[in-house]
Amino acid sequence: MGGGARVNRKPFGPAAGYMDTSVEHIREVVFDVLRASPNPPAELSDATSIVADLGLDSVAVMDFVMEIEDRLDITVPLDKIAEIETLGDLVSTLGGLKVSA
Amino acid sequence: MALFDKFAPLRAAYERHESAGDNPFSIVFDRVVSPTEALIGNREILLLGTNNYLGLTYDKAVVASAVEALQALGSGTTGSRIANGSYQGHRELERALADFYGRRHAMVFSTGYQANLGILSAIAGKHDHLLLDADCHASIYDGAKLGQAQVTRFRHNDPADLAARLRRLADTPGDKVIVVEGIYSMLGDTAPLAAFAAVKREFGAYLVVDEAHSLGVLGASGRGLAEVAGVEAECDFIVGTFSKSLGGVGGFCVGDMEGFDILRVVSRPYMFTASPPPSVIAATLEALRQLRARPALRQRLMENARQLYAGLADLGFTLGPEPNPVVSAIMPGPEIAFAFWSRLLAAGLYTNVSLPPATPRGLALLRSSVSAAHTPEQIDRALDMFAAVGRELGLIAPERARAAG
Numbered sequence: 001m002g003g004g005a006r007v008n009r010k011p012f013g014p015a016a017g018y019m020d021t022s023v024e025h026i027r028e029v030v031f032d033v034l035r036a037s038p039n040p041p042a043e044l045s046d047a048t049s050i051v052a053d054l055g056l057d058s059v060a061v062m063d064f065v066m067e068i069e070d071r072l073d074i075t076v077p078l079d080k081i082a083e084i085e086t087l088g089d090l091v092s093t094l095g096g097l098k099v100s101a
Numbered sequence: 102m103a104l105f106d107k108f109a110p111l112r113a114a115y116e117r118h119e120s121a122g123d124n125p126f127s128i129v130f131d132r133v134v135s136p137t138e139a140l141i142g143n144r145e146i147l148l149l150g151t152n153n154y155l156g157l158t159y160d161k162a163v164v165a166s167a168v169e170a171l172q173a174l175g176s177g178t179t180g181s182r183i184a185n186g187s188y189q190g191h192r193e194l195e196r197a198l199a200d201f202y203g204r205r206h207a208m209v210f211s212t213g214y215q216a217n218l219g220i221l222s223a224i225a226g227k228h229d230h231l232l233l234d235a236d237c238h239a240s241i242y243d244g245a246k247l248g249q250a251q252v253t254r255f256r257h258n259d260p261a262d263l264a265a266r267l268r269r270l271a272d273t274p275g276d277k278v279i280v281v282e283g284i285y286s287m288l289g290d291t292a293p294l295a296a297f298a299a300v301k302r303e304f305g306a307y308l309v310v311d312e313a314h315s316l317g318v319l320g321a322s323g324r325g326l327a328e329v330a331g332v333e334a335e336c337d338f339i340v341g342t343f344s345k346s347l348g349g350v351g352g353f354c355v356g357d358m359e360g361f362d363i364l365r366v367v368s369r370p371y372m373f374t375a376s377p378p379p380s381v382i383a384a385t386l387e388a389l390r391q392l393r394a395r396p397a398l399r400q401r402l403m404e405n406a407r408q409l410y411a412g413l414a415d416l417g418f419t420l421g422p423e424p425n426p427v428v429s430a431i432m433p434g435p436e437i438a439f440a441f442w443s444r445l446l447a448a449g450l451y452t453n454v455s456l457p458p459a460t461p462r463g464l465a466l467l468r469s470s471v472s473a474a475h476t477p478e479q480i481d482r483a484l485d486m487f488a489a490v491g492r493e494l495g496l497i498a499p500e501r502a503r504a505a506g
């Protein structure tokens with residue numbers, strides 16, 4: 001694809017801006033879901049470890065991702081969930097899926 | 102870093118329960134004497150957590166078949182189904198299962214766990230999709246992991262959620278395979294199978310139903326939830342186990358699909374493990390005959406299930422949604438579940454503790470399963486013990502005795 005000569009494809013213009021807001025939006029959704037959980041964590045950042053900091057077991061992680069899937073109307077395959085360690089990983093995985101969806 | 106450091110928190114909990122003598126995961130029965138009774142030391146224990154739904158483990162004909170096969174055919178097959186481990190009995194059992202389900206094909210595996218591993222890893226290939234109910238058993242999730250298909254989890258017993266996920270996958274190439282269970286092992290609830298079958302039809306997907314806890318339990322002929330729901334023709338594969346209602350060990354899959362037998366040479370958990378011993382196969386064949394010939398066992402089982410469920414509900418316990426032979430009381434947390442379990446055992450009653458991640462929604466469960474072999478008196482005794490321990494632990498109000506209900 002990458003010719004870049006066609007002015008109206010706007011590879012770095014509003015499209016890139018859209019992606020940023022999209023990632024911001026995804027991060028907000030992820031943090032929202034966690035804040036709405038029965039034991040909301042005190043602090044959240046991209047570096048938060050899902051297992052070590054949030055104390056979620058394998059099924060709780062899948063339940064948590066399911067909430068986010070519904071909000072964003074996407075599906076995260078289980079092998080992708082298995083690779084995620086931090087909230088930052090999750091946000092970028094979701095971002096990748098949202099863009100390719 | 103030592104190899105086992107990663108288990109440190111779990112080990113601490115395990116060892117704490119081990120030294121307190123209340124570790125449900127390491128209990129040993131010194132002698133099991135019937136489908137409903139065992140000895141620990143010289144204490145008599147009433148068994149209420151063995152999945153022995155029809156109580157066939159000590160059935161005279163079942164035991165006699167096993168003894169005869171053991172003497173005639175030896176202790177083990179010492180090989181896989183695709184090498185030296187297929188005997189006439191294995192084929193006979195496959196024919197009997199196919200006949201029971203009215204299907205063209207059947208395959209016998211060494212355990213129910215391996216049946217799920219073997220079927221799910223084989224039927225869904227690299228470019229296919231497996232859609233698993235959120236509450237499916239570990240063997241279903243492990244089978245999905247063993248294969249190469251993309252795996253999606255949908256909300257428990259939610260056909261609309263399944264449909265939404267299939268819709269998202271609509272433009273993705275590859276076959277879609279849905280997996281649900283008959284009776285779910287943790288809370289004893291059943292799948293809305295007719296609705297799932299409708300979704301399957303709408304999206305042109307395939308449907309696998311694991312009837313591990315519903316074979317011999319549900320349906321006029323004991324064929325499980327698919328029979329009750331009237332959607333057997335929509336279930337492309339039925340998977341099940343010999344280790345519960347049939348009182349043995351082993352697993353199976355039945356289906357009608359053209360070319361089914363190719364699974365025998367592509368399913369690794371079928372190919373690379375020894376086949377069940379002839380005695381187990383003979384016992385299972387006889388147990389299947391008993392299951393078919395004695396529908397009264399199923400009625401007895403369901404009466405017992407209703408008695409336990411209604412009794413616990415009257416006492417004020419929070420239970421799963423349906424009265425089935427799996428009856429789980431929802432505990433406020435794991436520590437109370439352990440305490441409840443060990444006090445019941447001290448009083449002479451064996452149940453199961455089920456904890457996350459094996460349970461849905463992080464629930465701590467005190468799980469019971471009833472048998473057709475239980476007498477109504479035994480169930481009453483169990484209820485009395487539940488009442489006493491429930492009051493001791495402040496889980497149920499003293500006023501809410503059964504007389505009040």
Ligand SMILES: Cc1ncc(COP(=O)(O)O)c(C=O)c1O
Pocket residue numbers: 212213214215217238240282286311313314342343344350351352
């Ligand atoms: C739903 C389900 N499938 C499969 C199995 C595995 O059966 P088995 O004990 O024969 O390996 C079980 C029970 O443990 C189960 O609950």
